[in-house]
Amino acid sequence: MAAAIPTSSVALHGNARHRCSTLTPISGCRLYRIKCSGENSTSNSPTKQESAPENALLKIAWYGSELLGIAASFLRPPSPVEAPDNYLNLATDGSGAVNRVAVVETIKQDFDRSYFVTGQLTLDAYEENCEFADPAGSFKGLRRFKRNCTNFGSLIDKSNMKLTKWEDFEDKGVGHWRFSCIMSFPWRPILSATGYTEYYFDAQSGKVCRHVEHWNVPKMALLKQILRPTRGFWLWKKDG
Incomplete structure:
Protein backbone atom coordinates (compact mmCIF):
# COMPACT_ATOMS: atom_id res chain seq x y z
CA MET A 1 0.00 0.00 0.00
CA ALA A 2 1.41 3.33 -1.01
CA ALA A 3 1.52 6.11 1.55
CA ALA A 4 0.79 9.68 0.45
CA ILE A 5 1.08 13.19 1.90
CA PRO A 6 -1.82 15.54 1.02
CA THR A 7 -1.02 19.02 -0.24
CA SER A 8 -3.60 21.64 -1.06
CA SER A 9 -3.87 24.77 -3.16
CA VAL A 10 -6.55 27.43 -3.65
CA ALA A 11 -7.37 28.91 -7.04
CA LEU A 12 -9.70 31.78 -7.78
CA HIS A 13 -11.63 31.80 -11.04
CA GLY A 14 -14.00 34.71 -11.52
CA ASN A 15 -16.40 34.71 -8.59
CA ALA A 16 -15.78 31.08 -7.66
CA ARG A 17 -13.11 29.69 -5.37
CA HIS A 18 -11.80 26.18 -5.95
CA ARG A 19 -9.82 24.20 -3.40
CA CYS A 20 -7.83 21.22 -4.69
CA SER A 21 -6.16 18.62 -2.53
CA THR A 22 -3.48 16.52 -4.21
CA LEU A 23 -2.19 13.27 -2.77
CA THR A 24 1.50 13.08 -3.65
CA PRO A 25 3.07 9.61 -3.58
CA ILE A 26 6.19 9.02 -1.52
CA SER A 27 6.72 5.37 -2.23
CA GLY A 28 7.47 5.67 -5.94
CA CYS A 29 4.02 4.69 -7.11
CA ARG A 30 2.78 6.79 -10.05
CA LEU A 31 -0.73 7.08 -8.75
CA TYR A 32 -2.23 10.49 -8.18
CA ARG A 33 -5.57 11.21 -6.70
CA ILE A 34 -6.93 14.73 -6.98
CA LYS A 35 -10.04 15.87 -5.22
CA CYS A 36 -11.45 19.32 -6.00
CA SER A 37 -14.29 21.15 -4.42
CA GLY A 38 -15.62 24.57 -5.31
CA GLU A 39 -17.63 27.24 -3.59
CA ASN A 40 -18.97 30.56 -4.69
CA SER A 41 -17.00 33.54 -3.54
CA THR A 42 -18.64 35.57 -0.82
CA SER A 43 -16.61 38.66 -1.60
CA ASN A 44 -19.82 40.42 -2.64
CA SER A 45 -21.70 39.53 0.52
CA PRO A 46 -20.65 42.62 2.52
CA THR A 47 -21.90 44.83 -0.30
CA LYS A 48 -25.29 43.14 -0.25
CA GLN A 49 -25.43 43.35 3.52
CA GLU A 50 -24.53 47.04 3.47
CA SER A 51 -27.01 47.86 0.73
CA ALA A 52 -30.00 47.16 2.97
CA PRO A 77 -45.55 83.38 0.37
CA PRO A 78 -48.19 82.94 -2.34
CA SER A 79 -47.12 83.97 -5.81
CA PRO A 80 -49.09 86.88 -7.28
CA VAL A 81 -49.40 84.98 -10.54
CA GLU A 82 -49.64 81.22 -10.33
Whole structure:
Protein backbone atom coordinates (compact mmCIF):
# COMPACT_ATOMS: atom_id res chain seq x y z
CA MET A 1 0.00 0.00 0.00
CA ALA A 2 1.41 3.33 -1.01
CA ALA A 3 1.52 6.11 1.55
CA ALA A 4 0.79 9.68 0.45
CA ILE A 5 1.08 13.19 1.90
CA PRO A 6 -1.82 15.54 1.02
CA THR A 7 -1.02 19.02 -0.24
CA SER A 8 -3.60 21.64 -1.06
CA SER A 9 -3.87 24.77 -3.16
CA VAL A 10 -6.55 27.43 -3.65
CA ALA A 11 -7.37 28.91 -7.04
CA LEU A 12 -9.70 31.78 -7.78
CA HIS A 13 -11.63 31.80 -11.04
CA GLY A 14 -14.00 34.71 -11.52
CA ASN A 15 -16.40 34.71 -8.59
CA ALA A 16 -15.78 31.08 -7.66
CA ARG A 17 -13.11 29.69 -5.37
CA HIS A 18 -11.80 26.18 -5.95
CA ARG A 19 -9.82 24.20 -3.40
CA CYS A 20 -7.83 21.22 -4.69
CA SER A 21 -6.16 18.62 -2.53
CA THR A 22 -3.48 16.52 -4.21
CA LEU A 23 -2.19 13.27 -2.77
CA THR A 24 1.50 13.08 -3.65
CA PRO A 25 3.07 9.61 -3.58
CA ILE A 26 6.19 9.02 -1.52
CA SER A 27 6.72 5.37 -2.23
CA GLY A 28 7.47 5.67 -5.94
CA CYS A 29 4.02 4.69 -7.11
CA ARG A 30 2.78 6.79 -10.05
CA LEU A 31 -0.73 7.08 -8.75
CA TYR A 32 -2.23 10.49 -8.18
CA ARG A 33 -5.57 11.21 -6.70
CA ILE A 34 -6.93 14.73 -6.98
CA LYS A 35 -10.04 15.87 -5.22
CA CYS A 36 -11.45 19.32 -6.00
CA SER A 37 -14.29 21.15 -4.42
CA GLY A 38 -15.62 24.57 -5.31
CA GLU A 39 -17.63 27.24 -3.59
CA ASN A 40 -18.97 30.56 -4.69
CA SER A 41 -17.00 33.54 -3.54
CA THR A 42 -18.64 35.57 -0.82
CA SER A 43 -16.61 38.66 -1.60
CA ASN A 44 -19.82 40.42 -2.64
CA SER A 45 -21.70 39.53 0.52
CA PRO A 46 -20.65 42.62 2.52
CA THR A 47 -21.90 44.83 -0.30
CA LYS A 48 -25.29 43.14 -0.25
CA GLN A 49 -25.43 43.35 3.52
CA GLU A 50 -24.53 47.04 3.47
CA SER A 51 -27.01 47.86 0.73
CA ALA A 52 -30.00 47.16 2.97
CA PRO A 53 -29.31 49.91 5.55
CA GLU A 54 -28.18 52.27 2.79
CA ASN A 55 -31.44 51.76 0.93
CA ALA A 56 -33.40 52.25 4.14
CA LEU A 57 -31.53 55.49 4.86
CA LEU A 58 -32.11 56.71 1.32
CA LYS A 59 -35.83 55.98 1.53
CA ILE A 60 -36.04 57.88 4.82
CA ALA A 61 -34.25 60.82 3.20
CA TRP A 62 -36.53 60.65 0.14
CA TYR A 63 -39.78 60.64 2.10
CA GLY A 64 -38.33 63.22 4.47
CA SER A 65 -37.56 65.54 1.58
CA GLU A 66 -41.10 65.05 0.25
CA LEU A 67 -42.57 66.06 3.60
CA LEU A 68 -40.13 68.96 3.83
CA GLY A 69 -41.24 70.14 0.40
CA ILE A 70 -44.89 69.97 1.43
CA ALA A 71 -44.14 71.97 4.59
CA ALA A 72 -42.18 74.54 2.58
CA SER A 73 -45.12 74.95 0.20
CA PHE A 74 -47.27 76.14 3.12
CA LEU A 75 -44.60 78.48 4.46
CA ARG A 76 -43.59 80.23 1.24
CA PRO A 77 -45.55 83.38 0.37
CA PRO A 78 -48.19 82.94 -2.34
CA SER A 79 -47.12 83.97 -5.81
CA PRO A 80 -49.09 86.88 -7.28
CA VAL A 81 -49.40 84.98 -10.54
CA GLU A 82 -49.64 81.22 -10.33
CA ALA A 83 -48.12 79.37 -13.27
CA PRO A 84 -50.96 77.54 -15.04
CA ASP A 85 -50.82 73.82 -15.64
CA ASN A 86 -49.18 73.08 -18.95
CA TYR A 87 -52.13 71.08 -20.24
CA LEU A 88 -52.05 70.61 -23.97
CA ASN A 89 -54.47 68.28 -25.73
CA LEU A 90 -52.23 66.18 -27.95
CA ALA A 91 -53.49 64.98 -31.31
CA THR A 92 -54.64 61.37 -31.53
CA ASP A 93 -54.90 58.91 -34.38
CA GLY A 94 -57.91 56.84 -35.45
CA SER A 95 -57.49 54.45 -32.51
CA GLY A 96 -57.44 57.23 -29.95
CA ALA A 97 -53.72 56.98 -29.20
CA VAL A 98 -51.64 60.14 -29.07
CA ASN A 99 -48.92 60.61 -31.64
CA ARG A 100 -45.52 59.38 -30.40
CA VAL A 101 -43.66 62.21 -32.12
CA ALA A 102 -45.88 64.76 -30.38
CA VAL A 103 -45.31 63.17 -26.96
CA VAL A 104 -41.54 63.15 -27.42
CA GLU A 105 -41.56 66.75 -28.56
CA THR A 106 -43.48 67.86 -25.46
CA ILE A 107 -41.04 65.98 -23.22
CA LYS A 108 -38.14 67.85 -24.82
CA GLN A 109 -39.99 71.14 -24.30
CA ASP A 110 -40.58 70.18 -20.66
CA PHE A 111 -36.82 69.84 -20.24
CA ASP A 112 -36.45 73.41 -21.52
CA ARG A 113 -38.81 74.43 -18.71
CA SER A 114 -36.72 72.44 -16.18
CA TYR A 115 -39.82 70.45 -15.26
CA PHE A 116 -37.87 68.45 -12.69
CA VAL A 117 -37.71 71.49 -10.40
CA THR A 118 -40.64 73.57 -11.66
CA GLY A 119 -43.36 70.97 -12.11
CA GLN A 120 -44.17 72.51 -15.47
CA LEU A 121 -44.67 69.38 -17.54
CA THR A 122 -47.19 68.59 -20.27
CA LEU A 123 -49.86 66.69 -18.38
CA ASP A 124 -51.54 65.21 -21.45
CA ALA A 125 -48.32 63.38 -22.33
CA TYR A 126 -48.69 61.17 -19.23
CA GLU A 127 -51.20 58.66 -17.95
CA GLU A 128 -52.97 59.96 -14.84
CA ASN A 129 -51.85 56.83 -12.99
CA CYS A 130 -48.31 56.95 -14.38
CA GLU A 131 -45.61 55.29 -12.27
CA PHE A 132 -42.68 57.49 -11.27
CA ALA A 133 -39.52 55.81 -9.99
CA ASP A 134 -36.01 56.87 -9.04
CA PRO A 135 -33.11 55.32 -7.04
CA ALA A 136 -34.98 55.89 -3.76
CA GLY A 137 -38.40 54.46 -4.54
CA SER A 138 -41.49 54.71 -6.68
CA PHE A 139 -45.11 55.79 -6.58
CA LYS A 140 -48.05 56.25 -8.94
CA GLY A 141 -49.88 59.48 -9.66
CA LEU A 142 -49.21 62.34 -12.06
CA ARG A 143 -50.47 65.00 -9.66
CA ARG A 144 -48.22 63.80 -6.85
CA PHE A 145 -45.21 63.91 -9.15
CA LYS A 146 -46.05 67.44 -10.29
CA ARG A 147 -46.50 68.53 -6.67
CA ASN A 148 -43.18 66.98 -5.62
CA CYS A 149 -41.33 68.65 -8.47
CA THR A 150 -42.86 72.03 -7.63
CA ASN A 151 -42.07 71.64 -3.94
CA PHE A 152 -38.52 70.48 -4.70
CA GLY A 153 -38.03 73.63 -6.73
CA SER A 154 -39.02 75.72 -3.71
CA LEU A 155 -35.96 74.31 -1.91
CA ILE A 156 -33.60 75.46 -4.67
CA ASP A 157 -32.04 78.86 -5.31
CA LYS A 158 -30.40 78.19 -8.65
CA SER A 159 -30.62 75.23 -10.99
CA ASN A 160 -29.64 74.10 -14.44
CA MET A 161 -31.11 71.12 -16.28
CA LYS A 162 -30.21 70.21 -19.82
CA LEU A 163 -31.29 67.38 -22.11
CA THR A 164 -28.06 66.19 -23.70
CA LYS A 165 -29.27 63.23 -25.78
CA TRP A 166 -32.48 61.48 -26.80
CA GLU A 167 -32.85 57.85 -27.88
CA ASP A 168 -35.95 56.20 -29.38
CA PHE A 169 -36.82 52.54 -28.84
CA GLU A 170 -39.86 50.43 -29.66
CA ASP A 171 -41.62 50.80 -26.31
CA LYS A 172 -39.82 53.73 -24.74
CA GLY A 173 -37.72 56.83 -25.17
CA VAL A 174 -34.59 57.62 -23.16
CA GLY A 175 -33.57 61.15 -22.32
CA HIS A 176 -30.02 61.72 -21.09
CA TRP A 177 -29.61 64.81 -18.93
CA ARG A 178 -27.24 66.90 -16.85
CA PHE A 179 -28.45 68.59 -13.68
CA SER A 180 -26.96 70.90 -11.06
CA CYS A 181 -28.41 73.16 -8.40
CA ILE A 182 -27.68 75.17 -5.28
CA MET A 183 -30.13 74.32 -2.53
CA SER A 184 -31.54 76.98 -0.25
CA PHE A 185 -30.56 75.20 2.96
CA PRO A 186 -28.44 77.30 5.35
CA TRP A 187 -25.27 75.38 4.41
CA ARG A 188 -25.92 75.98 0.68
CA PRO A 189 -25.17 72.45 -0.61
CA ILE A 190 -24.51 71.91 -4.31
CA LEU A 191 -26.17 68.95 -6.02
CA SER A 192 -24.66 67.95 -9.34
CA ALA A 193 -25.14 64.79 -11.41
CA THR A 194 -25.81 63.30 -14.79
CA GLY A 195 -28.32 60.59 -15.55
CA TYR A 196 -31.07 59.45 -17.83
CA THR A 197 -34.82 58.94 -17.70
CA GLU A 198 -36.76 56.14 -19.35
CA TYR A 199 -40.19 57.08 -20.66
CA TYR A 200 -42.29 53.97 -21.27
CA PHE A 201 -45.27 54.43 -23.60
CA ASP A 202 -48.61 52.74 -23.03
CA ALA A 203 -49.47 50.49 -25.97
CA GLN A 204 -53.07 51.72 -26.17
CA SER A 205 -53.01 55.41 -25.28
CA GLY A 206 -49.49 56.16 -26.49
CA LYS A 207 -48.91 58.25 -23.37
CA VAL A 208 -46.10 57.82 -20.84
CA CYS A 209 -47.10 55.16 -18.31
CA ARG A 210 -43.72 54.79 -16.55
CA HIS A 211 -41.15 57.49 -15.83
CA VAL A 212 -37.96 55.91 -14.44
CA GLU A 213 -34.99 58.07 -13.42
CA HIS A 214 -31.44 56.77 -13.25
CA TRP A 215 -28.61 58.79 -11.71
CA ASN A 216 -25.04 58.13 -12.86
CA VAL A 217 -23.74 58.47 -9.31
CA PRO A 218 -24.03 56.14 -6.32
CA LYS A 219 -27.21 56.59 -4.35
CA MET A 220 -25.43 57.52 -1.14
CA ALA A 221 -23.25 60.04 -2.98
CA LEU A 222 -26.38 62.07 -3.76
CA LEU A 223 -27.32 62.16 -0.09
CA LYS A 224 -23.77 63.16 0.88
CA GLN A 225 -23.88 66.04 -1.60
CA ILE A 226 -27.01 67.37 0.09
CA LEU A 227 -25.41 67.10 3.54
CA ARG A 228 -22.07 68.62 2.48
CA PRO A 229 -21.73 72.40 3.04
CA THR A 230 -20.57 74.57 0.16
CA ARG A 231 -16.80 75.10 0.10
CA GLY A 232 -15.93 78.10 2.24
CA PHE A 233 -19.27 77.98 4.08
CA TRP A 234 -17.75 77.62 7.53
CA LEU A 235 -15.25 80.42 6.88
CA TRP A 236 -18.07 82.67 5.67
CA LYS A 237 -20.14 81.70 8.71
CA LYS A 238 -17.29 82.60 11.05
CA ASP A 239 -16.68 85.97 9.43
CA GLY A 240 -20.40 86.73 9.49
